[in-house]
Amino acid sequence: MDLRFTAEEEAFRLDVRAFIRENLDPVTHRKMVEGRIPDREEIVAWQRKLNTRNWATPSWPQSHGGPGFTPVQRYIFLDELHQAPAPEPVSFNVSMIGPVLIEYGTAAQQERFLAATANLDIWWAQGFSEPGAGSDLASLRTSARRDGDHYVVSGHKIWQGMAHHADWMFTLVRSDPQAPKKQMGISFLLIDLRLPGVTIRPIITLDERHEVNEVFLDEVRVPVDCLIGEENKGWDVTKFLLSNERTGIARIGMTKHLIRRIKRLAGGNRSVLAKAAALEAELKILEITQLRILDGQRRSSAADPRSSILKLKGVELRQAASELLLAAAGTSALEVRHDDAPLGDDDAEWLGTIMPNYGILRAASIYGGSSEVQKGILAKTQLGL
Structure with a gap:
C-alpha cells in the first residue's frame, strides 16, 4: 500500500x-476565514469561476460536463477548498x-x-x-395526484437549507397512498419554486441566522415531464441520492482550518x-x-463501507474542534454578531460566528446519515455483527 501522492497528483494540488x-x-475569502456565510451572489460568482475549469462538478464524469476526476x-x-478556505460547490446541485x-x-431532462x-x-x-418525516423519511405525507399531464402536489416541507436562494426543488411525494409498504408509492419530482401555490417561509434559528426554511405546496401543478425515474419508485432514486450526499462528509481540511484558529486564539494557554x-x-x-481508502479506489470503483468511519469520526473531530475553539475564545465568543457585520481586519481574529457555528455543527452527526446509522453499517460490514 502506497499512501503517497504521485507526482501528477501533487502537481494537481498546486494547480488547484x-x-x-x-x-x-x-471579500468571499475573508468571510470564509471568519466563519461567515457568503451571500448568494458571492457563491454564484465563485461556482461559475470553478465551472470555467469544469471544477464546479468534481464528482461528475466528463461525458456529462464534469472534470472526470479520479477519487x-x-x-x-x-481538501484545498476546505483549507483555503473557499466555498464548496453547492451540494444540492452538484x-x-x-x-x-x-x-x-431522461436525455431531455439532462439537456434541460x-x-x-x-x-x-x-x-x-x-x-x-416534513413535520413528522425527517429521520423516518418514508413517513412523508406530501401528496401528488395525477391530473392529465400534471401532478397536483400539496403538502408541507421543512428544514430546506438555502431554499430562499433556490429556483427549483427536488422533492419526494406520495403518489400512491394505497401502496402496501410506506417506502413504495413515493415519486421523485422536480418543482419550479415560482409556480403558483408555492410559499417559502424562513425559519430563523436561535443564532438569528436564516439558513433553513419551510415550503408549503398548495395544489401546485407540476408537469409530468418533471418526474425523475418511474412513478412510485422514487425510493430507489432517494437511496442513490443519499449515498452521494454521504460522500466527503469527513471534511478533514475544515477541521485543520479550525485547529489553526484554535492555536491563534490560545496564545500561551x-x-x-x-x-x-x-x-x-x-x-x-x-x-x-482516508488515504488508505483512496488507495483502494485507485484500483476499484466499488463502494467501500469503511467510508462510514470517515463520516463518523470526521464529524466527531469537527465538533470537538468547534468546542475547543469556543473554549479558546472564552467569553468573547458570546458576543454573537451577524454575517452582514463589517469585515474584520486581515490580521484580526473575528469571533462573532464561533458560537453560532458551534451550535450548527451539533446537527452534523444527524444529516447525511446519523452517527447511529454509520455505527450500524460498520458493525455489519466490518465486524460481521
Missing part, C-alpha cells in the same frame, strides 16, 4: 491551490440532484438541467423532510494547546484512513 489564490474574491483528485480538490439526473434522468445546474443558473433546494495537539493526532489518523 494557485487557482483558488488567483480567482477567489478577497484522489476529488479528495485533493475538496452532489445530489446532478448525479441523480445523470443516473435516472445539467449545464444550468453546474453553472448555478439554477439553484436547487432539497424537499425531503497550555491546556488548550495540549488539547489541540491531541485533536491533530486523531485527525492525522483519520487522514491516513
